[in-house]
Amino acid sequence: MSSATRAPRSLQKRVTLLVIALLALVWLVTAVVTWRDVRHELDELLDSHLAQAAALLVVQQAAESEDDHPSDAPVLHRYATQVSFQVWHEGRLAQRSVNAPPTPLLPIGAAFQTGFRTLTVADTDWRVFAAHGAERDVQVFVAERVDSRHSILWAVLRGTLGPLALSLPLLALAAWWAVRQGMAPMRRLSQSLASRSPHALEPLPAHDAPAEMQPMLAALNGLFERITSMVTAERRFTADAAHELRTPIAAIRTQAQVALGEADSALRRHALQATLQGCDRATRLVAQLLMLSRLEASQGGNTALPEAAPITDLSNLARRVLADTAQDAVARGQTLSLDSSAACPVHADDSLAAALLRNLLDNALRYSPNGAQVRVCVQPLDDRVRLRVDDSGPGLAEADLQRLGERFFRVLGNGQSGSGLGWSIVRRIAAVQGAQVRAQRSPDLGGLRVEVDWPAA
Amino acid sequence: MRILLAEDDPLLGDGLRAGLRQMGFQVDWVRDGEAAARELRAEPYAAAVLDLGLPLKDGMDVLADTRRAGLTLPILVLTARDAVPDRIRGLDIGADDYVVKPVDLHELAARLRALVRRAHGQPQECLQANGLVLDAAARTVARAGAGEADAPTNDITLSTREFDLLHALMLNAGRVLSREQLEQHLYSWGQEVDSNAVEVHIHHLRRKLGADAIRTVRGVGYLVPREA
Numbered sequence: 267m268s269s270a271t272r273a274p275r276s277l278q279k280r281v282t283l284l285v286i287a288l289l290a291l292v293w294l295v296t297a298v299v300t301w302r303d304v305r306h307e308l309d310e311l312l313d314s315h316l317a318q319a320a321a322l323l324v325v326q327q328a329a330e331s332e333d334d335h336p337s338d339a340p341v342l343h344r345y346a347t348q349v350s351f352q353v354w355h356e357g358r359l360a361q362r363s364v365n366a367p368p369t370p371l372l373p374i375g376a377a378f379q380t381g382f383r384t385l386t387v388a389d390t391d392w393r394v395f396a397a398h399g400a401e402r403d404v405q406v407f408v409a410e411r412v413d414s415r416h417s418i419l420w421a422v423l424r425g426t427l428g429p430l431a432l433s434l435p436l437l438a439l440a441a442w443w444a445v446r447q448g449m450a451p452m453r454r455l456s457q458s459l460a461s462r463s464p465h466a467l468e469p470l471p472a473h474d475a476p477a478e479m480q481p482m483l484a485a486l487n488g489l490f491e492r493i494t495s496m497v498t499a500e501r502r503f504t505a506d507a508a509h510e511l512r513t514p515i516a517a518i519r520t521q522a523q524v525a526l527g528e529a530d531s532a533l534r535r536h537a538l539q540a541t542l543q544g545c546d547r548a549t550r551l552v553a554q555l556l557m558l559s560r561l562e563a564s565q566g567g568n569t570a571l572p573e574a575a576p577i578t579d580l581s582n583l584a585r586r587v588l589a590d591t592a593q594d595a596v597a598r599g600q601t602l603s604l605d606s607s608a609a610c611p612v613h614a615d616d617s618l619a620a621a622l623l624r625n626l627l628d629n630a631l632r633y634s635p636n637g638a639q640v641r642v643c644v645q646p647l648d649d650r651v652r653l654r655v656d657d658s659g660p661g662l663a664e665a666d667l668q669r670l671g672e673r674f675f676r677v678l679g680n681g682q683s684g685s686g687l688g689w690s691i692v693r694r695i696a697a698v699q700g701a702q703v704r705a706q707r708s709p710d711l712g713g714l715r716v717e718v719d720w721p722a723a
Numbered sequence: 724m725r726i727l728l729a730e731d732d733p734l735l736g737d738g739l740r741a742g743l744r745q746m747g748f749q750v751d752w753v754r755d756g757e758a759a760a761r762e763l764r765a766e767p768y769a770a771a772v773l774d775l776g777l778p779l780k781d782g783m784d785v786l787a788d789t790r791r792a793g794l795t796l797p798i799l800v801l802t803a804r805d806a807v808p809d810r811i812r813g814l815d816i817g818a819d820d821y822v823v824k825p826v827d828l829h830e831l832a833a834r835l836r837a838l839v840r841r842a843h844g845q846p847q848e849c850l851q852a853n854g855l856v857l858d859a860a861a862r863t864v865a866r867a868g869a870g871e872a873d874a875p876t877n878d879i880t881l882s883t884r885e886f887d888l889l890h891a892l893m894l895n896a897g898r899v900l901s902r903e904q905l906e907q908h909l910y911s912w913g914q915e916v917d918s919n920a921v922e923v924h925i926h927h928l929r930r931k932l933g934a935d936a937i938r939t940v941r942g943v944g945y946l947v948p949r950e951a
Contacts, residue, residue: 516735
């Protein structure tokens with residue numbers, strides 16, 4: 267629920283934030299490293315100064331060791347308050363700076379230890395260096411306030427990292443702008459997609475798009491192409507279907523109007539019968555159209571292998587379909603025969619296979635003259651079962667054989683009112699069921715021979 | 724009025740022939756383009772109804788050939804092709820009217836009558852000549868100036884053949900039509916024609932309309948004089 271209502275995350279925002287965060291991290295690491303380096307160098311430098319000062323004091327005290335009056339060194343500069351010192355001679359304070367306490371900063375005498383230490387005197391942190399003369403009678407402490415070191419450290423850091431910190435927002439702005447520039451092709455694409463009319467299906471221009479976007483554009487354009495061909499096929503089908511329905515409807519209307527205006531009862535009866543015939547023909551056409559459109563709709567989804575199809579006995583099926591069709595053949599004095607051996611199981615959908623055979627028989631009977639022969643034969647081959655329909659009708663010219671199965675193609679001048687859809691249905695069913703269809707001149711009966719090979723079960 | 728119907732669909736052709744006969748037309752029905760082209764050249768039809776999707780020869784080709792042969796009879800194209808470019812092409816090639824299936828029989832008959840009338844230079848629905856008024860749609864004839872045209876008492880009762888004969892003569896008012904020409908106007912294929920049928924009908928017409936209604940030009944034929 268919340269994920270559905272949440273606004274989609276902006277790619278630009280994400281990349282910009284990432285870049286800025288990385289910049290800040292790099293800056294932080296730089297700051298820490300600099301701080302550590304500078305403090306180390308500073309400690310070294312200032313400690314060496316402390317040591318030098320202590321050495322000077324030791325040397326000086328050794329020279330004046332006779333003078334036992336403790337004296338305070340004068341404050342020569344305001345910076346002098348930052349440092350202090352004590353010189354002890356044989357346990358007594360010989361000299362000190364004004365800001366140094368009169369008591370020893372650290373234990374003197376036997377417990378005296380040389381070296382650097384940090385201690386707190388009167389709430390102030392001091393860095394203390396202790397040294398002694400050659401005979402250990404002169405003991406010197408030199409101290410420096412720790413916060414003076416801190417202020418130097420901070421000054422150095424301010425000087426180097428300050429400008430960097432100031433430039434961080436500028437860098438962020440620059441990063442935002444750069445990302446925006448980089449995203450421009452993407453934005454152009456989404457704008458052109460958004461401004462397209464919902465029916466626009468022309469391909470998107472891909473030549474000036476960056477390499478990263480090419481696969482997406484190629485996929486989109488492929489999709490547009492497929493949709494275009496689907497829509498075109500759909501439109502053509504609708505237009506063709508509408509045209510094909512016009513003539514039967516015109517016939518029905520005309521015959522009905524004739525019947526209405528006819529005084530002669532025999533003629534009126536004829537017109538009414540013709541009206542009924544027209545209705546039957548229109549019904550058949552609609553059924554064929556529906557079947558065809560269902561077959562075409564299932565084309566996308568029905569990719570099942572023939573092996574997955576149910577098993578149908580083609581011999582049995584042929585007997586059933588012929589029994590249904592026999593009435594029409596008998597009515598026109600046509601001879602219908604079936605030649606089938608034992609059970610011929612195939613991988614096929616029962617009702618689709620029946621529809622295929624029905625359409626083949628319908629064509630054979632319809633386009634053959636009265637008294638013609640139609641032979642159906644089911645025979646097993648190696649890995650297939652062949653269904654063959656021969657007729658003694660007029661057959662088809664080579665050019666017409668090529669065009670069989672084109673929707674609404676029909677051979678003209680045969681005096682029959684077919685729609686040319688039967689063959690489309692036969693071909694469609696065969697394609698869906700994995701069967702092969704061939705049409706040729708019948709060597710036995712002289713008319714048309716149609717062979718359909720099914721994968722044997 | 725004799726017209727040629729070219730339509731390959733058996734049911735529709737049969738219906739159109741029967742329907743147009745009810746409307747008073749003499750209809751010859753052909754089922755393919757070659758027969759249509761042949762018949763149009765061979766017989767003096769008043770008009771033709773032409774389907775476009777004909778076997779052997781497309782209706783458009785029939786139309787173009789007919790016009791190229793110099794035939795000017797009105798041709799009404801009746802087709803399932805309703806796209807505007809198809810209509811334009813049909814009219815440009817020489818069709819006089821373009822009707823999309825399905826069509827009402829009365830409308831088809833009215834369009835045919837209008838086409839024939841205009842082909843004879845008659846702008847009104849009623850033909851007037853020699854003091855007679857002929858309404859082709861209502862199939863009535865009255866004497867001009869005898870009163871209101873719609874008053875039924877003025878109608879002169881004519882048989883189908885008599886009406887068709889007078890119609891042909893009045894459409895061609897001022898011109899002499901031979902007996903053979905009149906026969907061709909009156910009879911479609913397979914109808915028995917008595918050798919003196921035209922004379923008999925003329926005789927009946929003169930009795931009903933008056934001796935002066937139709938003049939005989941000896942050795943040539945018959946004529947209804949144009950309005951003075």
